[in-house]
Amino acid sequence: MHLDHADNTYPPRHTYGAPRPYRPDGTRRALRIGLGGPVGSGKTATVAALCRVLRDQLSLAVVTNDIYTREDAEFLLRNAVLPPERITAVETGACPHTAIRDDISANLEAVEELEETVGPLDLILVESGGDNLTATFSKGLVDAQVFVIDVAGGDDIPRKGGPGVTTADLLVVNKTDLAPYVGSDLARMARDARAQRGELPVAFTSLVAEDGVRPITDWVRTCLAAWTAAPV
């Protein structure tokens, strides 16, 4: 008998794939929302702000995908937005988009382990490592995805499009407070985003403002309401 598998009972777990929206006991599993976007656009700050607002009303956990450090996880821990057992860091071998799209196995393990150890959970946020405009999450890993860009990255990003901007369930344009200083035209960004995304929603945020994350929390709450209302 080995210490690392002393427990020989088979804990019910999803055997593979995430599309099944149930826990093994038949109840609806946690909603999984992925947050992706370029480096420095404010993904971790957004996750932290979401946790602060939602943690008193929901059972929450976070998976971070750091590229070569544990900095994002440690930022969340240092800021004590959640207890440490609710934050898991996945290592991605220099390929953040692979871990959320092409080979999601490590992220699925992390998500399921969180449900097993601290669950039942209402919501799991999966934060991608900073990547480029083509990064998207596999539908096998998350139920909805948010793509976070910022005004300082250039106001032509919505026009450039790419899978993240075009297909994400929510596009967040962050750091709107900086727009006057970097010469970004918010109205143009909104117009371009609408042209690329049609009816899909766009949220303009400034996390330094009081309750600045509100547009995203509202969207998350809408997703959760739809998720819990869906027939099992």
Added chain:
Amino acid sequence: MLVLADGRFPAGGHAHSGGAEAAVAAGRIRDADSLEAFCRGRLHTAGLTAAGLAAAAAAGLDPLVLDDAADARTPSPALRATARRLGRQLMRAARATWPSSELDALAAARPRGAHQPVVLGLTARAAALGPPDAAYAAGYEAVSGPATAAVRLLSLDPFDATAVLARLAPELDQVAARAADAARRALDEGPGALPAASAPLLDIAAEHHATWSVRLFAS
């Protein structure tokens, strides 16, 4: 066989360097030649051992016995943990790709993950492959992982790294044949007949690597 050995098979391998990251940091891998030396060493030690375990699982030896045999052949706790984590990730992909009651039974018996080579061998069995195929897949994985990682870590010319793998092909043939032969004998003689080649430097470096705070790869 090609699906199983494909580096894009979604079983978590992309996040692991097979010891290459530690070897790069220590200056033991600097260029294509030193990468080849590293891969050759890994192929004939950890690779041979993994190939033997995989071939034996494909031949039908009890995977739980083989899992114990893998523990006995893996002195580094960090590498044991890595092998089990990768085993569990491979199990997930394998059960989705080649559903099998034997895979289900091993998953139930080892919920925290069985050693990756054992799962790999059982996966080959579920895919109706034989012990030599399983040995090839395990042996190839032992060198393809470090080669890919070296390309990312050193910005090594990817054509050079691929040529390294091609040059190792005859030796991979030998390792796979030895492993498959040992697996056949293990059917009568037990897991003691399986190769137990070890690479102390890989073990020591893996223990160091596990303590780094900044790294690109999980192992």
